[in-house]
Amino acid sequence: MNQTEAFPGSIANVNLRQVGKNKPRNDAPTKVHGKAIYAGDFYMEDMLFAKVLHSDRASANIRNVDISAARALRGVHSVLTAADLTACNAVMTDLPGQTGGGTKDTTQPILAADRVRFHGEPIALIAAESYELAQQALDLIVVDYEDTEGVYDPFDSQKPGAAIVYSDDNIVADYKIRKGDIEKGFDEADYVLQNTFTSQYQEQAFMEPEAAVAWVDEHEILNIRSSTQVVEHFRAVANALGIPHNRVHLQAPYIGGGFGGKEVMTIEVWLALLAMDTKRPVKLIQTRENSFLSHGPRHPFTITHKTGVTKDGKVTAMKIKLTSDAGAYAKLSPYILLYATVGATGPYRVDNLWVDATSAATNNLPACAFRGFGTMQANTACEAQMEEIAKLIGMDSLELRRKNFIQPGDPNTTGQIIRSSVWCDQCATQALAALGEQPSNSEHLVYGHGIACYQQSYGRIRWMKDTSESWVGLEMDGTAIVRCAVTDIGAGQMSALAQITGEILGVPMDEITVYFGDGHVNPLAGTSTASRALYMSGKATELAARAVRDNLLQCMARHFEVSPDELDLADSTVFVLDNPERRMSIKDMVKLCAAEGVHRHNLSIFKAPPSEGLDPETGQGEVFPDFTYGAHAAQVSVDIDTGEVTVIKSVGAHDVGQAINLRAVEGQIEGSALMGQGFALSEELILEKGVLKNGSFSEYLIPTSEDVPEIQSIVLESRSGLGPFGSKGIGEPVFAPVAASIANAVADAIGTRIHDLPLTPEKVLRAINENKASR
């Protein structure tokens, strides 16, 4: 079957002139020259500087907050505590966006009133003439805490008598899947294997910490210029402040990375309160230490897999239990758990399936969105389990995977039929081949190869009924404008829209201006989250550009006396396809069409396919628009005396549907190779009774430039995706298999499995020694 036929709208055999080419991104020059303006770069007259008092303990009652000395300090203009937030002290932390969702309780106090539930919970806000003064004021605040018994483990928190952090039972969310006949499935198995895998907190570690400036302008509009993935937060800010939605103007300039950490509101509402209180612009750039406490890190998961498999390698049943530590507030934990539930079986078809998933509250840091969004944790466990099954039954692990890959037309975990291409096999085969020969072991070093495949959704949960809008217009001189409030979080979101528009209107990328990130002068595009920005805003832009093209070509068809489909646009000209000598510059075309009153611009809306949710008893239903598939392979060495792991080669191979900008795709693959390496080997937030012990870059260990292996990107294009030109989302997908491939490579090298990430030298050495002892 020609897999591109799966989606009727997909484009096969189209000759693309700009899309997929290695065009320099149009945000590159300003960034390379250091001219790009980020949220923290703005200065305004009379601007004040903010500081936030974060709780230094995880579970305590607040008996009193004495701010008298802080308020009395000269140069301090505002000190706010919960006592000042009389009208409303709650901010929505649910999935943001146009249509909302809503789970049981996803509000969070803006400032802690009588109780702190996690280390870092904000207690007071300060605005002063300088950061130094604000810090001095902060140091003068006396919080009278009464420590209370907390709960720091998601299993403990579900036990009777546990301290209650959330709701009345600490259960933030639960899901189940009941599919096929689980007993029969295990009966059919020749082998049954059970393993439990755990993973840790991971910090987004974006280069730009939370930063924003807020001010009330001459029209009494509250303006916030913030480093956010979501300009639609203006609604949550307005709701929290009790002012109309149309009085809050939230803009996002260029953003220095988000990875999900700037998905839920961070500092915006704090600055809004201070700006309203002082009537002056207020700025805050979080220090790195406070940034660690100002957004939610990746959820730690405990995942138990019980798998039935025949001796031929066919998986007959999977029983999976997922538990995530939500931390002290719900934030996006329910959705992240849902992603993990859907992704529990990786890219495999499992007809007899039983999944129980729970997210429980604790007094740990509230975890939240982070690239991979639960799917990655679930996939990492599943791919470790597949490797262990292969070992158990004595089969090559890729061969085992081949026997179980889901295929187009198959139902997935929730019974959704897979429509787009599944090129896991091609990707895994090419990635493994790219690793080359495994070096022979030396005196101290053993080598290993690892592979992992994945299935990761792109686009939002379908019952969110996601939409995106974009405006495209041609100017009288033949240049083009795109207006789309997509936030550019560094992945080339803005540039991609220029490339798409340029392809359709025949205008070079550098003659296209994209206005982005400002949702009050541009149509709202929705969030830059869920690997949806290119899919959704790209699609809306494609629709708008095609509408402009159609308008103009209809007019030009009359002029050239041909039908519109006999015309094309390229290189700033309109021409007759089978007689290119008959041509006109786009500039002249626009003039001509304008004189005839033809619309030269268009505002389009793109609607993702909706669905109505899951059956709560069986977990069956349609959750996501579509999925991306691929593989990552890694070659590692392990020092058997110390347990140190070195990643030598890291290869990502992904079916991206259609690359819009190949270099941008490679950038995502390379970045994910390192982020996944950090998760596999060294990154871990260490909490003692809820208190973060390594909240700085000297102790929280992301890979440095000296840890970078040889990275190779293999980009395959099935053109079977739902995005523009058949593209699929890639931001999260390319990250999903990386850590699993490294963990599998380490297991291959040392001959035994470590079930608990990250694979620190100490854990690796212990595993080597235990393995030696057991022989």
Place this chain on the structure above:
Amino acid sequence: MLPPFDLSQPQSLADALQALAGKGDTRPLAGATNLVPDLRGKRETCRDFVSLDGVNELRYIKRDGDRVTLGARTTMADILDDSGIRTDAPALYAAAEIFAGRMVRTAATIGGNVCCGSPSADTVPALLTVDAEVTLSSVSGQRTVALDEFYIDYKKSVLRSDELLTSVSWNVPPQNSANLFYKLARRKGDAITVTGVAVMIAAEDGVCTRARIALGSVAPTVFRASAAEDLLAGKALDEAIIEQAARAAADQCAPIDDIRASADYRLQTAFSLTRRLLTQAWKQVS
């Protein structure tokens, strides 16, 4: 954020020593690559610093016969850029090579690394294996102290508050010698050492004539494993004796558990890395 602090910026060594002599709790500041994180992390209480940034006379690498002297403000990058350190102190060169990350190496100084007193200071084990000495200067004069006698306890040394460490010197190792360093850490760049080991083995006629073993991050201070050294001196080394020496070195360790590693892991790796480096060194010289 950084707390407010006082900073004087003398332009000569004499002025720097004067600034240090004046007050009680005043500390010199060179590359500040440790100091800034410590200030931000509220681990450093001093708020009065004397910057050595303008004291260029402390930035040099000098050779006088077999004697090599580094001015205290010599940076890790200076050590790597010098054509001779690789042979004059191979372990020091190796330590500088994997010292923190590239940015830190251009700022961090040898004097700062020695004076910070951290058991994880990477140049110290290397310097101990070449019997380095440090010169301590003050307005009232100067004295030379063996680095081996410099540290008293965790982050404590014989350096007085009015003194400045002005140079580090040592004699070039003998002809037939091997001088190695291994840094075990949780990542390759910008990492704090979990276990650091440096060894020096010199041999003549198949006999070990000098053995030096120094270990970092496994006790309150970097230290020389003297019992292990004594086991090796004057002997032809083999697997058994190397194993015995490595065991003796590990026995002298007093590591702690912290967020980077357990004491037990540090002990195990102190043993295995000492054994590994001794084996490699002996192979090179025999």
